[in-house]
Amino acid sequence: MLSTDSHRLIIGLTGGIGSGKTAASDYFADQGITIVDADIVAREVVEPGEPAWLAIKARYGADVIQEDQSLNRAWLRQKVFAEPDERKWLEGQTHPRIRDRLIQQLRDATSPYAILVSPLLFESGQSALVKRTLAIDVPVDTQVKRACSRDTNNEEQIRRIIAAQISREDRCSRADDVADNSGTLAQLHAQLEKLHHTYLTMATSTARKQ
Numbered sequence: 001m002l003s004t005d006s007h008r009l010i011i012g013l014t015g016g017i018g019s020g021k022t023a024a025s026d027y028f029a030d031q032g033i034t035i036v037d038a039d040i041v042a043r044e045v046v047e048p049g050e051p052a053w054l055a056i057k058a059r060y061g062a063d064v065i066q067e068d069q070s071l072n073r074a075w076l077r078q079k080v081f082a083e084p085d086e087r088k089w090l091e092g093q094t095h096p097r098i099r100d101r102l103i104q105q106l107r108d109a110t111s112p113y114a115i116l117v118s119p120l121l122f123e124s125g126q127s128a129l130v131k132r133t134l135a136i137d138v139p140v141d142t143q144v145k146r147a148c149s150r151d152t153n154n155e156e157q158i159r160r161i162i163a164a165q166i167s168r169e170d171r172c173s174r175a176d177d178v179a180d181n182s183g184t185l186a187q188l189h190a191q192l193e194k195l196h197h198t199y200l201t202m203a204t205s206t207a208r209k210q
Contacts, residue, residue, distance in 0.1 A: 009113035009203040010106055010129060014121035015136035016168060017161050018147030020181040020188065024136050025117045027192045034109035036102055038118035038126060045097040046071055052093045059089070095124075102129060113203040122174050123166055132202070134195065135175035138182045140168060 013028075015021045025035050045052050048069040057065055060079070066072050080087035106114050106129065118126045127133060138146070140162060147158045165171075172178050179191045 008106070008109060009199060009206045010131055011113060011115045011199055012121045012127055012130035012133040013115050013117045013136070014119060014133065014171065014175070015181075016138075016140075016143050016165055016171065017119070017158060018143035018145070018150070019136045019138050020146075021117055021119065021136050023181070023185060023188060024134075024179065024192060025115060027189055028115050028196065031196055032111055033196075034106075034111040034114040036105045036109070036114060036116050038098065038102060038116065038120075038124075041098050041101050041105070042094065045094055045101060050097075052097055055093050056090070099126075099129075102126070113199050120165070122171065127174075131206075132177070132199075133175045134177040134179065135171050136181050136188075137168065137172055137178050138180070142182055 013021060013025060015024075025037070029035050044050070046056065047053060053071065056071065056076070060076070064072050064076050064079075076090070080090050102116065106116060116126065116130055118124065121127050121130075121133065143162060144155055144158050147161075148155055166174075177195055179188060179195065181188045
């Protein structure tokens with residue numbers, strides 16, 4: 001759990017691209033549950049003027065900064081994947097700041113339990129920040145179809161992203177809970193409703209132990 005433990009139950013919500021993590025987190029948000037999104041935090045820590053942004057600008061110069069002062073992510077991605085040492089340096093600048101901000105936002109949560117949404121929950125080690133994990137699961141072909149209809153990426157790009165993440169089977173085997181999102185939104189919500197009540201019960205139990 002958190003480096004300084006929290007009295008609040010934290011649920012880690014994950015899933016591959018196109019699995020429906022946002023649909024799931026939106027459901028929990030509608031129930032009044034605090035949602036902390038690792039993708040949003042990862043973008044926040046490199047916004048213009050942030051310490052990580054300043055460090056990146058100092059290291060790479062004008063090439064990495066766009067006219068609006070935001071990072072040239074395409075240039076930076078190519079740079080760090082071509083040079084492993086640069087990737088390690090970048091992760092050293094961003095990962096600790098992301099972790100610190102996630103912990104703070106989770107501590108600030110006011111709902112009975114909170115949810116950390118992270119597509120790389122297990123790969124990044126962010127699962128250490130939570131007490132229980134929930135995977136949103138769909139078949140790979142469904143992932144591809146949904147991601148292609150939503151994003152500008154083509155099927156080949158989507159499949160490369162899927163291949164870079166842990167396998168569907170591994171993700172589901174690691175998760176404490178799995179919700180099948182291969183059906184309708186109503187069917188997903190029915191599963192999440194049961195989990196929500198389970199988590200509320202667990203949160204009450206956790207609070208009593210403090």
